[in-house]
Amino acid sequence: xxxxxxxxxxxxxxxxxxxxxxxxxxxxxxxxxxxxxxxxxxxxxxxxxxxxxxxxxxxxxxxxxxxxxxxxxxxxxxxxxxxxxxxxxxxxxxxxxxxxxxxxxxxxxxxxxxxxxxxxxxxxxxxxxxxxxxxxxxxxxxxxxxxxxxxxxxxxxxxxxxxxxxxxxxxxxxxxxxxxxxxxxxxxxxxxxxxxxxxxxxxxxxxxxxxxxxxxxxxxxxxxxxxxxxxxxxxxxxxxxxxxxxxxxxxxxxxxxxxxxxxxxxxxxxxxxxxxxxxxxxxxxxxxxxxxxxxxxxxxxxxxxxxxxxxxxxxxxxxxxxxxxxxxxxxxxxxxxxxxxxxxxxxxxxxxxxxxxxxxxxxxxxxxxxxxxxxxxxxxxxxxxxxxxxxxxxxxxxxxxxxxx
Numbered sequence: 145x146x147x148x149x150x151x152x153x154x155x156x157x158x159x160x161x162x163x164x165x166x167x168x169x170x171x172x173x174x175x176x177x178x179x180x181x182x183x184x185x186x187x188x189x190x191x192x193x194x195x196x197x198x199x200x201x202x203x204x205x206x207x208x209x210x211x212x213x214x215x216x217x218x219x220x221x222x223x224x225x226x227x228x229x230x231x232x233x234x235x236x237x238x239x240x241x242x243x244x245x246x247x248x249x250x251x252x253x254x255x256x257x258x259x260x261x262x263x264x265x266x267x268x269x270x271x272x273x274x275x276x277x278x279x280x281x282x283x284x285x286x287x288x289x290x291x292x293x294x295x296x297x298x299x300x301x302x303x304x305x306x307x308x309x310x311x312x313x314x315x316x317x318x319x320x321x322x323x324x325x326x327x328x329x330x331x332x333x334x335x336x337x338x339x340x341x342x343x344x345x346x347x348x349x350x351x352x353x354x355x356x357x358x359x360x361x362x363x364x365x366x367x368x369x370x371x372x373x374x375x376x377x378x379x380x381x382x383x384x385x386x387x388x389x390x391x392x393x394x395x396x397x398x399x400x401x402x403x404x405x406x407x408x409x410x411x412x413x414x415x416x417x418x419x420x421x422x423x424x425x426x427x428x429x430x431x432x433x434x435x436x437x438x439x440x441x442x443x444x445x446x447x448x449x450x451x452x453x454x455x456x457x458x459x460x461x462x463x464x465x466x467x468x469x470x471x472x473x474x475x476x477x478x479x480x481x482x483x484x485x486x487x488x489x490x491x492x493x494x495x496x497x498x499x500x501x502x503x504x505x506x507x508x509x510x511x512x513x514x515x516x517x518x519x520x521x522x523x524x525x526x527x528x529x530x531x532x533x534x535x536x537x538x539x540x541x542x543x544x545x546x547x548x549x
Contacts, residue, residue, distance in 0.1 A: 153287075153290035153294075154290075156283050156287050156294060159283060159287060162282050162340055162341075163278075163279070163283060163291060165336050165339060166282070166336045166340065167298060167336070168336055169332050169333040169334070169335055169336015170336060171302060172329045172332035172333060173233075173329045173333030173336075174298065174299050174302040174303075174306075175306050176240070176325055176327075176328070176329025176330065177326065178302055178303050178305075178310070178409070179310040179325060179326055180310075180322065181306075182306070182307045182310040182322075183247075183310055183314060183323060183326075184243075184257065184261055185201060185387075185390075186310075186314055186319070186391075187257060187319050188258075189391045191254045191257075192254060195389065195513040196514065196517055198388050198391050198509070198513060199510040199513025200258060201261060201388075201509070202387075202388060202505070202506035202507065202508070202509030203507070203509075203510050204258040204259070204261040204265065205262070205265045205502065205503070206502070206503035206506035206510075207262060207265075208262050208265040208266035208269050209265060209502055209503040212270070213272075213273070213495045213498055213503075214492065214495050214496065216269050216270040216273055216495055217357075217360060217491045217494060217496065218356035218360065218491070218492055218495075219270075219491075220270075220273045220274045220492075220494075220495070221345050221360075221488060221490070221492055222356070223344070224342045225274040225275075225343040225345075225491065226274070226337060226340045226341070226342055226343045227342075228271070228274040229271050229275050229337055230337060231271075232267045232268065232270040232271030232274065233267075233271060234330075235263075235266075235270075236264050236267045236271065236330050237327050237330035237331065237334075239260050239261075239264035239267065240323055240330065241323075241324070241327045243260050243326075247319040247320030247322070247324075248318075248320035268502070269498065269499075272495070272502070273490075273491040273492070273498060274491065275337075276494030276495075276497065276498065277343065277345075277487065277491060278340070278343070279482060280482045280483070280487070285483065288479060288482055288483055289475070289479040289483075292475045292478045292479055292482070293420055293475050295475075296416070296420045296474060296475040297417055297421060297471075300413045300420060300467070301413070301417055302413075303409060303410070303412065303413035303416065304409075304410045304413030304417060307407075307410055308410055310322050313325075345487060345488050345491065346487040359492070360492030360493060360496065361496075364496060368545050369484055370480060370481055370484050370485060371543075372433070372539050372545070372546045373477045373480040373481060373546070374477070374481075374496060374497060374500045375535075375539050376436055376437060376440050376473070376477065376535075376539050377473070377477050378500055379440060379444075379535030380444065380470065380504075380532050380536070381500070381507070382504050382507045383508065383531040384443070384447050384528035384529050384531060384532040385504070385505040385507075385508025385509055385511075385512060385528070386447060386512055387409065387505065387508075387509050387512070388509035388512045388516075389512050389516055389524060390409070392516065407460065408460070408463060411461075412463050412464070412467035413467060415463070415464035415466060415468035415469075415470075416468060416470060417471075418464075419467075419468035419469075419471045420475065431547075432476040432477075432479045432480050433476070433480060433543075433545065433547060433548070434546065435472060436472070436546070437536060437539070437540045438472070439469045439470065439472035439473030439476060440470075440473040440536045441469070441532075441536050441537070442465065442466070442468065442472075443469040443473060443532065444528075444530070444531075445533060446462045446465040446469060446529075447462075447526075447528060447529035447532070448525070448526050448530055448533070450462040450463060450525060451523075451525030451529060474501070477497070477501075478497070481493055511524075512524050512525075512528060
């Protein structure tokens with residue numbers, strides 16, 4: 145196999161200038177988002193010293209996605225996806241500005257910080273299904289998997305860089321600057337999408353309100369492959385996501401230094417970048433379901449071993465492996481969703497995927513924090529990883545279509 149076929153497939157960058165511009169804007173915006181994620185976690189930990197409260201950050205992110213996500217997807221399937229995305233981006237930027245204001249002024253209750261996080265998540269619930277239809281509309285079908293892999297490697301790279309930059313800026317300039325930079329990053333994301341053409345749904349528009357939502361849910365219930373893909377991701381996030389435990393581990397092993405808090409997320413990103421950079425054979429292989437199951441199983445197994453490890457540096461290596469499995473699983477899941485779903489339903493199905501992909505980890509953070517409070521961090525990690533392995537095995541056994549080409 146040639147080196148060019150092994151490395152990341154970059155054809156979409158040459159095929160579509162609009163995709164290339166959108167990718168640049170998305171990359172900068174994701175960088176700001178990861179900086180804010182670390183900043184919120186650090187601020188809440190500094191205010192409360194409680195893993196339950198850091199887990200509550202995840203709840204503030206998850207609830208708006210669950211409550212508004214499917215209705216947002218129905219709206220996206222009735223209007224211009226580009227305009228809806230731009231509106232949501234402005235709302236997210238405004239929330240980051242308000243977070244920056246409270247960061248500079250101080251003396252804000254932790255509940256107010258979580259409220260701003262929740263409002264920003266609500267705007268994200270609107271923007272994500274709109275953005276989710278861009279790739280299959282801008283690229284030919286045979287390049288969709290490659291385009292999603294490019295999105296993934298950009299996101300993973302920012303997951304590596306964002307926490308590290310946030311750690312340095314937190315110790316140097318404080319939390320207000322980190323929030324302000326996130327607000328500016330949304331401006332770049334806005335620019336990336338501004339030049340897109342109008343993108344109304346192809347086919348019959350969604351019915352309004354609850355009827356449109358129910359139409360999307362009926363599609364999910366009846367399509368075994370798409371349903372299995374989303375259930376697999378839930379198994380890897382709700383049951384085993386470990387991020388809410390990272391501040392506790394940082395306090396125990398790294399002296400509670402904010403500059404090292406991002407190492408754990410960065411380790412996950414290193415694995416994700418490496419796996420995606422070598423994803424050429426995977427994106428060209430017409431078996432995304434089997435690849436997704438293997439990736440999710442690798443994630444769960446690596447987290448079990450991470451929980452058993454007593455050496456923090458061995459643990460970081462295991463997080464690299466977990467990140468590689470997660471990255472492969474995520475872009476394989478997205479390939480299934482975006483190539484198996486009709487365009488007229490894609491906003492609603494993408495909204496469901498967003499709920500799974502974003503609310504799932506947030507709920508997993510709540511699970512991890514609460515279980516660690518009742519038992520220990522080690523027990524929470526091991527139990528979550530084992531539950532993930534059992535669930536992925538069950539999905540693979542009961543959905544043979546996922547294992548087929």
